[in-house]
Amino acid sequence: MIQSDFQAEQAVIGDIILAPEKTLSQALHELSGEEFQATQFRTLFGIFRELFREKKPIDAVTVLAKAGEEYQNTVLDAAQNVPTLSNFPEYLRILKENFKRRKAFEKAMELMQNLESADLSQCLSDSLEISRSLMQEDKVRTISAKDGFLDFCERKEK
Numbered sequence: 001m002i003q004s005d006f007q008a009e010q011a012v013i014g015d016i017i018l019a020p021e022k023t024l025s026q027a028l029h030e031l032s033g034e035e036f037q038a039t040q041f042r043t044l045f046g047i048f049r050e051l052f053r054e055k056k057p058i059d060a061v062t063v064l065a066k067a068g069e070e071y072q073n074t075v076l077d078a079a080q081n082v083p084t085l086s087n088f089p090e091y092l093r094i095l096k097e098n099f100k101r102r103k104a105f106e107k108a109m110e111l112m113q114n115l116e117s118a119d120l121s122q123c124l125s126d127s128l129e130i131s132r133s134l135m136q137e138d139k140v141r142t143i144s145a146k147d148g149f150l151d152f153c154e155r156k157e158k
Contacts, residue, residue: 008094009041014082015091016048017075020058023088024048030092035099040074043067103133
């Protein structure tokens with residue numbers, strides 16, 4: 001099994017908590033949340049997204065207000081253990097690369113099971129999925145012009 005890089009996941013969360021104005025837009029643009037293998041980090045990332053959509057500040061206090069006190073150690077550890085803010089793009093890269101590896105590994109396990117029982121066309125399809133998951137370029141999230149304009153207007157009004 002491909003292991004997650006707990007430190008990279010924690011660094012991304014810690015950097016966002018410490019400097020959301022410098023990190024959050026890039027993280028929201030490049031990540032969906034599923035890249036986090038640790039469920040507590042995936043949950044916190046979802047809270048960041050929620051707070052951003054609600055146009056509320058993001059810091060340890062606001063995040064814990066939504067997440068609950070059971071996340072206090074996770075939030076504080078992430079903020080305290082982040083090595084540096086300047087390496088945030090590299091932490092994102094590590095996170096995304098490990099996600100691609102995990103997805104490819106999952107597909108490889110399916111291929112191994114199918115090699116024993118499925119027809120060869122299914123095996124070929126599985127092997128192509130493995131290649132696609134490793135070669136996959138970063139997805140850019142797009143929205144329609146209408147949604148972008150409406151979001152802009154809504155933000156402008158507030």
